[in-house]
Amino acid sequence: SPHSPSNGSSRTLSVREMYLFDTGGQYLDGTTDITRTVHWGEPTPLQKEAYTRVLMGNIDLSRLIFPSNTAGGTVESFARRALWDVGLNYGHGTGHGIGNFLSVHEWPVGFQSNNVPLEAGMFTSIEPGYYQDGEFGIRIEDVALVVEAQTEKPFLTFEVVSLVPYDRKLIDLSLLSPEQIRYLNSYYERIRAHVGPELRRQRLEEVHAWMQENTEP
Numbered sequence: 001s002p003h004s005p006s007n008g009s010s011r012t013l014s015v016r017e018m019y020l021f022d023t024g025g026q027y028l029d030g031t032t033d034i035t036r037t038v039h040w041g042e043p044t045p046l047q048k049e050a051y052t053r054v055l056m057g058n059i060d061l062s063r064l065i066f067p068s069n070t071a072g073g074t075v076e077s078f079a080r081r082a083l084w085d086v087g088l089n090y091g092h093g094t095g096h097g098i099g100n101f102l103s104v105h106e107w108p109v110g111f112q113s114n115n116v117p118l119e120a121g122m123f124t125s126i127e128p129g130y131y132q133d134g135e136f137g138i139r140i141e142d143v144a145l146v147v148e149a150q151t152e153k154p155f156l157t158f159e160v161v162s163l164v165p166y167d168r169k170l171i172d173l174s175l176l177s178p179e180q181i182r183y184l185n186s187y188y189e190r191i192r193a194h195v196g197p198e199l200r201r202q203r204l205e206e207v208h209a210w211m212q213e214n215t216e217p
Helices: 045-062 072-079 178-201 205-213
Strands: 018-027 030-039 123-126 129-132 136-139 142-148 155-160
Touching: 018 136, 030 045, 030 136, 030 142, 045 072, 045 123, 045 129, 045 136, 045 142, 045 155, 045 178, 123 155, 178 205
Parallel strands: none
Antiparallel strands: 018 030, 123 142, 129 136, 142 155
16 A cells, blocks of 8 residues: 555655654544644744644634534634635645544535534544645644533534644744633643543653643643
């Protein structure tokens, strides 16, 4: 398959470029699909701004409160707005349904015009991106559960269930709103609360230290 590395085609990893990791697994209690983009060296100003705007789109859609029975296509542009603001965009869907120990891309949930309306209990990915041909690619993908919002009338929102920090080196805080920063901080608190005890239980102290460092407020 194209994903099998070989000595002839493999390239050495370096600290001079961005890496996009699209990861996931099939487990008896569910399916994961999480993408993170990282840079181990010094990102360019464009890389940093593009990454931050992709993250802003991910956050804006994740924290959106919307009426019950809303079609995903109606709210999809919230994931693109921060990119649109500066004339950037991405050429793929914003998210897809995720099966429970089934398909990673599970019809009919998602943000395309022909998907069913969103309702509580559905799992979807939220995955804006930005790609510069031949240069770099960015995608930030989380799995989110559609849940009831804390509103008087029954509205909906998302609860992100992927608990993996974002790359701090690529975030330009000056672009984020106070609400987006608040959202990030509460997300990081949830990672610490849920993942921390499990890493400790497995005695993965080095991983735990990395997690703590990358979930600083």
